[in-house]
Amino acid sequence: MRKYWEISKTYMKTQLVWRADVIFNMIFTISKILFAYLLWGIIFQNKESVGMFTFHGMLSYYIVSSFLSQLEMSEGISNEIHERIRNGTFSKYIVIPAGIERYFMAMELGIVLFYLVFDFAAAVVWIFIFRIQFVFTTQWRVIVCAVLMAGLGMIFMIRLNYFLGILTLRFEGIGTFLMIKNNLVSLVTGSIVPLALFPETVTGILRLLPFYYVTYLPAMLFTGQCQEEAVRGLVIIGCWCVLMQSAIQNAWKKYFRKYDGAGI
Amino acid sequence: MNKNQNINKDTTMINTANLVKTYRRYKKPEGIRGSIASLFRREYEEKTAVNQIDLSIQAGEFVGLIGPNGAGKTTLIKMLTGIIAPTAGTINVMGYYPNDLKNAFKKQYAVVMGQKSQLFFELTVNDTLRLFKEIYEISEKTFQANKNYFVQLFGVGDLMDVQVRTLSLGERMKMELIVALLHNPKILFLDEPTIGLDAVASKQIRSFLREINEKKGTTIILTSHYIEDIKTLCRRTIVVNHGTKLYDGATDELFERFQRNKRIKITFDSAVKTMRLRTGGAKLVVDEPYKKEYEVARQDAKALLAELMEHEPKDIVIEEEEIGIVVERIYQEGGNDNA
Numbered sequence: 001m002r003k004y005w006e007i008s009k010t011y012m013k014t015q016l017v018w019r020a021d022v023i024f025n026m027i028f029t030i031s032k033i034l035f036a037y038l039l040w041g042i043i044f045q046n047k048e049s050v051g052m053f054t055f056h057g058m059l060s061y062y063i064v065s066s067f068l069s070q071l072e073m074s075e076g077i078s079n080e081i082h083e084r085i086r087n088g089t090f091s092k093y094i095v096i097p098a099g100i101e102r103y104f105m106a107m108e109l110g111i112v113l114f115y116l117v118f119d120f121a122a123a124v125v126w127i128f129i130f131r132i133q134f135v136f137t138t139q140w141r142v143i144v145c146a147v148l149m150a151g152l153g154m155i156f157m158i159r160l161n162y163f164l165g166i167l168t169l170r171f172e173g174i175g176t177f178l179m180i181k182n183n184l185v186s187l188v189t190g191s192i193v194p195l196a197l198f199p200e201t202v203t204g205i206l207r208l209l210p211f212y213y214v215t216y217l218p219a220m221l222f223t224g225q226c227q228e229e230a231v232r233g234l235v236i237i238g239c240w241c242v243l244m245q246s247a248i249q250n251a252w253k254k255y256f257r258k259y260d261g262a263g264i
Numbered sequence: 265m266n267k268n269q270n271i272n273k274d275t276t277m278i279n280t281a282n283l284v285k286t287y288r289r290y291k292k293p294e295g296i297r298g299s300i301a302s303l304f305r306r307e308y309e310e311k312t313a314v315n316q317i318d319l320s321i322q323a324g325e326f327v328g329l330i331g332p333n334g335a336g337k338t339t340l341i342k343m344l345t346g347i348i349a350p351t352a353g354t355i356n357v358m359g360y361y362p363n364d365l366k367n368a369f370k371k372q373y374a375v376v377m378g379q380k381s382q383l384f385f386e387l388t389v390n391d392t393l394r395l396f397k398e399i400y401e402i403s404e405k406t407f408q409a410n411k412n413y414f415v416q417l418f419g420v421g422d423l424m425d426v427q428v429r430t431l432s433l434g435e436r437m438k439m440e441l442i443v444a445l446l447h448n449p450k451i452l453f454l455d456e457p458t459i460g461l462d463a464v465a466s467k468q469i470r471s472f473l474r475e476i477n478e479k480k481g482t483t484i485i486l487t488s489h490y491i492e493d494i495k496t497l498c499r500r501t502i503v504v505n506h507g508t509k510l511y512d513g514a515t516d517e518l519f520e521r522f523q524r525n526k527r528i529k530i531t532f533d534s535a536v537k538t539m540r541l542r543t544g545g546a547k548l549v550v551d552e553p554y555k556k557e558y559e560v561a562r563q564d565a566k567a568l569l570a571e572l573m574e575h576e577p578k579d580i581v582i583e584e585e586e587i588g589i590v591v592e593r594i595y596q597e598g599g600n601d602n603a
Contacts, residue, residue: 006398010384010391017386017427089380091347096382097367098399257349257363260287 003098004106011110022118029070029122036062037130051196057223060135063123065219068150070119071112072214074161075178077104081165082174085259101162101248108158137224145230146221152237153214157185159244160210166248169255185211196220210240277451277483278321278344283353285314285339285507313339315507316353321485323450326477328498328515329487332588336507337487338377341453344485345375358450371400374444378456381436382443385429389420389439392428393446400447407446414442417472434465441469445476452476454486458493470496491584495519503594510594522590522597526565528558529581530572539575543568 015021036059044055053061081104084090093100127134137143164177171177188211196203206212207229217233220226291307292298314336321327329337342348343355346362346369355362360369376382383392397407415421418438423431431439437457444452454473458466474497477484488494494501494515501518503511511518527549535553543560546568550557560568565582572580 003398003401006395010387010395013391014384014386091342091345091375091377092380092382094347094365095345095370095375096396096399097370097401260348 004102007098007103007106008110008113011107012114015111015114025070025115026118026122029066029119030126032066033059033063033123033126033130036066037132052225053196054135056133057135057225059130059132060223061219061225063127063132063134064222065215067119067123068153068215068219071115072154072157073111073115074108074154074158075182076111076161077108077158078161078165078174078178080104081162082168085165085168086172090259101159104162105155105158108154112154135223137222137227139224139227142221142224142227142230145234146218149213149221149230149233149237150215150218152234152241153210153218156210156237156241156244157214159241159248163244163248163251166251166255169258170251184209185214188212188216196225208236210237210244213237213240275323276320277323277325277358278319278485279354279356280317280319280344281354283314283317283319283340283343283355284312284351285336285343285348286351287311287313312507314343314350314504317504317507317509319502319509319512321483323483324477324481325500326473326484326498327486328494328501329485329504330489330494330501330587331504331591335504335591337504338455339507340504341375341455341485341487345373345453346370371447372449373451373453374447374449375453376437376440376444376455376457378437378459381440383428383436383439386427388425389428389442390424392439392443393424396443396446402447406448410446410448411442414445417475418442418468432465434461434468437461437465437469438472441472445480445482448480449482451483451485454484454488456488457486458488458490466490466492473497489587491519491523491587491590494587503591505591505595510591510598511600513600517600518594519590522593523585524562524593525559525585525589526562527583527585528560528565528568528572529555529583530557530575530577531555531579532575533578536575541568541571543571 040055040058040062043050044058048054050058081090084092093103096103126132137146160181164174164181167174167177188206188209198206213233213236217226217229221230221233288308288310290302291309292302313334317336317340329340331337339348343350344357344362346357346365349363358369358372360366362369382396383389384395393407393411396402397404402410415424418441420435420438420442423435423439428436428439441457457473458469461469470493473484473486476482477497484497486493486498498515500513501511501515502509503518511522529550532554536556538548538551539556541558543564545564546558546560548556549559558568558572569580569582
């Protein structure tokens with residue numbers, strides 16, 4: 001495990017190299033909250049609630065959801081694998097005595113841990129500045145479920161992006177897959193609009209997809225909503241993680257022999 | 265310093281038989297019509313990059329692998345390191361089938377490719393070394409001993425805490441070698457390690473490699489386009505072209521038999537007309553007012569040089585024949601019995 005922890009630390013260090021990146025990420029977090037405050041302020045001007053949300057409930061949801069979605073940066077994995085397979089430098093990962101998928105997991109953990117601190121600090125500061133009456137569940141069982149679900153959601157996204165990355169071995173270009181994934185994720189994670197605003201039949205379908213449990217449901221659970229879905233959600237996202245792992249193993253077994261390292 | 269003392273010189277480190285690698289590549293007819301047609305009907309061709317190569321390398325050997333671009337050298341190294349799987353044939357490296365990618369196997373070799381990097385460009389070399397210490401599960405004692413040894417050997421003590429991206433190409437290559445050698449690999453694969461380096465940096469790298477081979481007993485397989493690398497380092501050379509082994513034997517014998525000519529470049533302060541030379545067999549290949557170039561048989565080089573000196577040149581440079589010409593000659597005349 002030490003080697004993977006060292007990989008995480010190495011990528012944490014790489015995040016600290018460029019000060020502008022750190023500052024802009026914080027500004028981005030802050031501006032998102034500011035934008036949400038203004039937007040929802042206008043919408044709630046003449047209303048007490050929208051859907052099942054009060055103004056402060058909506059802002060709480062938005063802060064948690066954008067915090068989680070900002071931590072989900074696994075797209076870098078598919079891009080890195082794709083680039084390296086195409087230009088023949090993927091061997092960097094093949095020749096070292098570490099599992100390639102675990103390497104990317106550790107890499108992602110390092111990046112996430114770094115941003116976790118900064119984004120959390122930015123979110124807390126804004127909660128105080130806007131005097132948002134932060135709505136947060138007090139039930140420990142739900143908090144534990146939400147934390148586990150957010151963790152599994154991230155693992156799923158890492159695996160999905162890793163899977164899409166290694167599809168380069170077969171398809172050479174994965175731009176279309178990434179585009180479909182991104183559009184689906186934006187819609188289904190509820191990072192744009194809370195899924196509660198969709199008709200029940202639509203959310204019923206979305207509940208079967210893993211993306212529902214990446215940002216949306218953990219954010220809802222943290223803000224004290226949809227608590228009856230907590231355990232079922234954990235089971236579903238857990239199953240998706242297992243399924244995705246199996247897809248990775250099959251794809252790797254089938255396509256790795258196609259790798260020719262061409263490019264340089 | 266940890267030597268690979270437990271390795272007997274007679275131990276076979278690498279063994280391949282009838283090794284073949286074929287690639288499948290897409291062919292598209294020229295132009296927009298060809299592009300549209302290829303949407304409906306794709307044509308592929310097979311290219312044999314490595315063809316029936318038999319190889320046996322013993323512990324402690326320093327073997328040169330030469331051939332023109334596309335000869336199959338890098339493909340062979342990729343198969344030996346497990347990066348790619350062979351299409352046919354058998355391959356055994358230190359008792360492992362490389363493409364199984366077992367960690368135990370990967371801990372016993374290192375590969376340095378001149379155009380690929382294991383370093384983190386944003387971080388310092390010390391940070392990368394620390395990462396590799398953990399990845400290769402090297403004890404703190406061995407890590408410190410090896411790091412100190414290589415830092416001293418390469419003379420890079422003052423560069424360990426600067427960002428890799430700010431290093432020169434020569435400095436970076438030294439760092440790549442330190443990272444590669446940190447875990448005391450039994451085999452070191454080097455693919456064009458001196459590519460793009462100036463004469464001084466190349467000479468330094470050669471000197472380090474010789475020391476590592478002699479003092480640590482590391483088996484080294486080196487591919488290079490530079491004759492100097494091969495001549496000064498490798499006691500044994502394997503020549504490949506079109507994926508086939510043409511020559512496998514002593515480096516001295518190879519160049520004695522197949523490197524027959526020298527190229528003499530001569531420059532003048534004032535314009536000089538084409539000279540009529542007494543030395544037979546000298547072929548004028550470049551004829552400019554201030555510069556002439558001759559190709560001459562090795563045994564006649566001394567006489568030609570003496571004759572050229574009579575014309576009071578500004579400068580004279582004597583060059584060996586390039587690897588490509590030597591390979592072409594072996595290809596035409598046949599190599600040796602080991603090939």
